[in-house]
Amino acid sequence: MTNTRTTDRADVGVVGAGLAGLVAARELTAGGLDAVVLEARDRVGGRTASKSLSTGGTIDLGAEWIGSEHARVLELVDEFDLELCEQYRSGVDRVAVTGEVFEHEERFRALAPESTAELRDAFERVETLRRDVPLEAPQEAAEADRWDGTTLESWKREVLATDAARETFDAFVRAEFAVEPTQLSLLSFVSAVDAGGGLETVTDSGGVTQEYRLAGSTQQLSQGLAETLGDALRLSEPVRRIDRRGDDVTLETSDGSYVVSNAVVAVPPPLIERIEHDPPLPARRRGLLQRMPMGAVIKCVAAYEEPFWREAGYSGSVLATDGVVSEIADATLPDGDRGLLIAFVAGGNALEWSERPASERRERVLEECARYLGSRAVDPLEYVDEAWSTTRWSTGGYNAVMAPGTVTTCGGALREPVDGVHWAGSETALEGRGFMEGAIRSGERVANEILEGLGG
C-alpha cells in the first residue's frame, strides 16, 4: 500500500453535514470563503433520516415536526419547494398514567381537575423561572448554584403532589428531552426550555412546535443544502484529529489532511472528544463534553391500511408512563390513503429496550399502541424502528443535555471558540434549541463568528 493521502487547503473546514454544518458551509461560501465539509456517514442530514417503506412511502426515522415559529426551517422548505403537511389534530388525546387512561382534546387537561391544576401551576412556575435565567448565560442566574444542584426529579416531587401529575410530567420530560427527570437539573431544564422557545411551545401537543411535517422526510432539507455545496462536501470521511498547534487548523481524516484558517465542529457533543485534539481541549470545554450525554430514543413507525384510530375519535396523540412507550402520534400524510403511527420509547426505557431483540420490541410497542388506540394496532402492514443510541454517528437522540452541576461549572464553554475552532449544533442554539430550527440558527451563528473575525 502506498501513501495516497492528500493535503488540501480551504478557508474553513466543517466537521459534520447535518443541518448545522451544511448551513454554516453555505453561509461561509456566500460570505466569500472557501469551505470543505467532512461527513463521517455516507449521507447528509445527521439526526434527520428518511426511510422508504417496503410497502410504499417515505418516513422520517429522525427529526420530523416543524413548528410554525421555526422561520429558518420554513424558509428552506420554500427554497427547496418541499411539501408541508399539517399535523392531524382532531379527536381526543389520551394520557396513560397510574394504570388508567385519561382523555381530553388537549392532553394536559386529560387528568382529574386537581392534577390538571397542579400541572398547569408547574408549567407556569417554569415560565416564571425562565425570566430569572439569562438566555445567553444561564450560569449567571442569581439562584444558579441552587437550581443547578436540584434535579428536575426533586423539583417535581416538590411542586407536584398527585401521582397522576407526577407521572404525566415524567412522560412529558421523556417525550420532549428523551431523558429521565433524575438526569437534568432544574437549571439545565429551564435553560433548555428557554432556548427552545418556552413551555407554551413545548407543552401544547397541537402547538407551535408540532404543527407541520414534510411529505418525503425532513432529510430533504439537508439534501437540498448539500446540492448547493457540490464538491465541497466529502461523505464517508470522518475527521480523526484536529491539530491546532500552528497558526492554521489541520483536520485529518483517513483519506487526507485539510489545512484551514477556521474550523466548525457540528457533530453531537459526545462525538467531539472522539476526535483527537492536539493540544487537548481546555479543561472546561472537556468538562462540558464529559457532562453532555445524549438523550436516548427509539422511534417506531407502523403503517396501516388506514388511520383506524380516527374512526374511534382518537387524535392518535398519547402520552404514557404505563408502559415502555412515552408518546404516540398520528403521522399519516394528508394525501396518503394509509395510516401511519409513530411511537417513541425514550429515556431509561430506550436505553434498556435498545438492547432487546427487534421482534420483542415490535411486539411490545404495538401492544401498547393497541391498548390506547384500538386492537388493529397490533397488525400493521409494516413496522420499522430506529434505536438512535446504537447508531455509530449520533450515539443517541434527540439531543445532548447538560447533567446536573454542568451549567454552573462548564456552561460558559458552550459556544466559546478554541483557537479557531467554532462550535455549532442545535444544542448550542439560543433560539429553537433542540429542534432543526436551532441547528440552522447555530450554523448561521458560527458562520457569522468566522466572517466577523475576518473583519467582514
Next chain:
Amino acid sequence: MTNTRTTDRADVGVVGAGLAGLVAARELTAGGLDAVVLEARDRVGGRTASKSLSTGGTIDLGAEWIGSEHARVLELVDEFDLELCEQYRSGVDRVAVTGEVFEHEERFRALAPESTAELRDAFERVETLRRDVPLEAPQEAAEADRWDGTTLESWKREVLATDAARETFDAFVRAEFAVEPTQLSLLSFVSAVDAGGGLETVTDSGGVTQEYRLAGSTQQLSQGLAETLGDALRLSEPVRRIDRRGDDVTLETSDGSYVVSNAVVAVPPPLIERIEHDPPLPARRRGLLQRMPMGAVIKCVAAYEEPFWREAGYSGSVLATDGVVSEIADATLPDGDRGLLIAFVAGGNALEWSERPASERRERVLEECARYLGSRAVDPLEYVDEAWSTTRWSTGGYNAVMAPGTVTTCGGALREPVDGVHWAGSETALEGRGFMEGAIRSGERVANEILEGLGG
C-alpha cells in the same frame, strides 16, 4: 510510505497499562494465557506519575496515599521492596470556611460544636444509607430512584443547616471526589463511599486511606509490574478500534492489529468511547460512558528548605472552601531534610484554574498555603503542578463518577462484559474503589472472569 502494519495473535489484549491493566495482564499470564498490553502513553502507571524535582527528590504528581487496609497495594510494596513512609500527623489541622480558619487535631472537629455535631450526624446518616444500598447492584436499593434523583447538594442542604458544616462538606466532597456536590446523586455518592470502604476510612484525615506514601513515587508499583511483563507491553501504541464482529476480538492501533480471544479495557471511562467500537457498544454501556465524567483536579507540590509549618504546630492538613485550594497536606519524606507541601485544586475550581496561566496558578496556590500555614509558603525552592483535566490520556482525576440518574438507568452495565471485552479500572471495583487498591482488585476481577470463562 509502505505498509508496515503487522497482525499479531494473543489470548488476551489489555488496553491501558495503569495498575488495573498491568495486574490483569500479570494474573492472566500466571493463569497460563498469553497477554499483550497496549498503552497509549510512553510510560506505564496511568494516574500514578513520578516527577523528579530539579532541586532533588522524586514526587508524586498523581495517586500518592496508601491506606493501611489496602492489602493488595501493600503486597506489591513488599514484592518490589519499596520504601513505605508514614504520613506526618502531629499538630493541628486547619479548616478554612465561611471566611474563618478553625483548627483542631482532627479536622472534622475543628468547627463550632453545633457544626461539628451536624457533620458527624451527616456522616452517620451516610453509614446508615450504605446498609440499604447493595454493593454489587446499588440500582436495586429500595429507594434507588429517589436517591439517584437527589443531588448530594440537595441532600446537604437538607441535613446540614450551618454554613460552616455545609462548606466543610463541600470541601470534603471536592477533596475526596474532585467534583461538586451538585454533580453527584446521593445514590452515586453512597455507592462510591460503600465500594471505597466506607466513610470511616474516607473522612479521617489521619485515617486508614492516608496512612502511608512511598519514597520515590507510587509509579514504581506499575514499573515493577511492567518488568515482569517484558515484551508483552507495548508503549506509545494507543488502541484506535476494537472489532467484535467475528468470534475473536481485534484490537487495532496505528502500528498493527492484535487478534485476541478476550480483551480487557482498563482506561478512564471517558476514553473508552474514543476508541471506535464495531459494532457500537450496547445502549446502556454507551449511556453509562456518556454519564461518567472524570473529576477535575490540579495537584500542586511545593518544596521548601524545611517543613516550617511543623514548628508553628501545624500538621499541614488543611481543608478549605475560602479559596481555590480544597486540601493541603504535608508530603515531606521522613528522611528528607526538605519540606514538601501538596495542595489540591479540585472540582469546579480545577476546571477554571486549569485554563489559567501557570504563573498565576502558582502565585494563588502559594498565597493560600501561606494564609493557612505561614508566610514562608510563598517562597518555595520549587513549585510544580499537574492539571489532570488537560492530560491527553487521563482527561481528569482522580476518578470518573456517575452523574445523577446514571446508577438507576445504566449502572447495571458497569462490569458487564460485551462480546469478550471486559471492563477494569478503579471505578469498577467493589473494594478500594477510587484508590490504587481498587485498580488492582479490578485487574484481578477481570483476569478471573476470563480464566473462569475458559473453564479455568
